[in-house]
Amino acid sequence: MASITAPTMQLAKGQLCFTASGKVSQPSIGNFSTEVKGASWTSLKSSCYISSARSLSYNLTHTPVKSERLVTKAMSEASDLKPLPGLPVDLRGKRAFIAGIADDNGYGWAIAKSLAAAGAEILIGTWVPALNIFESSLRRGKFDESRVLPDGSLMEITKVYPLDAVFDSPEDVPEDVKANKRYAGSSKWTVKEVAESVKEDFGTIDILVHSLANGPEVTKPLLETSRYGYLAAISASSYSFVSLLKHFVPIMNPGGASISLTYIASERIIPGYGGGMSSAKSALESDTRVLAFEAGRKHKIRVNTISAGPLRSRAAKAIGFIDMMIDYSTENAPLQKELSAEEVGNAAAFLASPLASAITGAVVYVDNGLNAMGVGVDSPVFKDLDIPTYKEH
Secondary structure, eight states, X not given: OOOOOOTTOOOOOOSOEEXXXXXXXXXXXXXXXXXXXXXXXXXXXXXXXXXXXXOOTTOOOOOOOOOEEEEEEEOOSSSTTOOOSSXXXXXXXXXXXXXXXXXXXXXXXXXXXXXXXXXXXXXXXXEGGGHHHHHHHHHTTTTTGGGBOTTSOBOOOSEEEEEOXXXXXXXXXXXXXXXXXXXXXXXXXXXXXXXXXXXXXXXXXXXXXXXXXOOTXXXXXXXXXXXXXXXXXXXXXXXXXHHHHHHHGGGEEEEEEEEEEEOGGGTSOOTTOXXXXXXXXHHHHHHHXXXXXXXXXXXXXXXXEEEEOOOOOHHHHTTSOHHHHHHHHHHHSSSOSOOOHHHHHHHHHHHHSGGGTTOOSOEEEESTTGGGOSSOTTXXXXXTSOOOOOOOO
């Protein structure tokens, strides 16, 4: 799948950044102008922001300074947001919140990159225990190579929020979690509080992405899954989407879009994908249809989910058989190639754009067509059949 780009457009680098050396710089701005609005530096957490509540592992610290929050908007020689030639995915002037990014090699990261490449401003919600490592890696340049966009610029993250989508409000957080040292130093990380913080910081968003899933007993067969493990999978992997949309939809602009990620195990048997995770994905897809109706009627928000094929992400490796699933897909899918995270990201950018303005309540398969197969054609049973295989010409 070709990369999504915006011709003759560059992303604005509107915020001050700390470089890996600890120096402060202000990246250049391409074909954009900026509006300056008063704010303190401490109100802006970006991919380069250093929290005053934490210090980096290599002892890089800073003293909060007064600065300005820069709001970027696309510009052209004639007028603001001049239509681009052709039929591009154009998300200039849109703001996206992506929940569930903790590193640079999953689908959430790829979706953020594609949205950024199309011109959207990026906000991220990161699981609280992973927040320090994630922000530190960004500041130290560990993700710089994977931040490169099709036009050669680096994806900018305007702000990173701590988030634990298992908890809707502060009242839901048990004492043992509050006392957990992995949550020390972070605040306002429940779904309700994060939505309120985003409203306070930016007013509204246009795109909401749910890239969250967790099943503590995912390696157990369903018959061996405990009630706790089953309900935990449902809570973290499907109800978290309901909660996110419930709390964010009041600050979403009409015409906005919400996207989640599902998996073919929702409707097909995938041995090894246990612990209630298949049930959680089924619930997520059912909820997508209901939420599309409710959010569409009441708020004019579209709701879709992407059923993505297997990816060698850090999260997927925890299941233990991801390499086998990728090999199986390559052997049996109509398109015999390994799926890239970028292909899923590009599909998400399309679904978030006006080009998909009539698409809602849909499960969109981005899996090289594996979902269409009824049998595995690599089975010895079919050894005498003439199975089509692509050959280089």
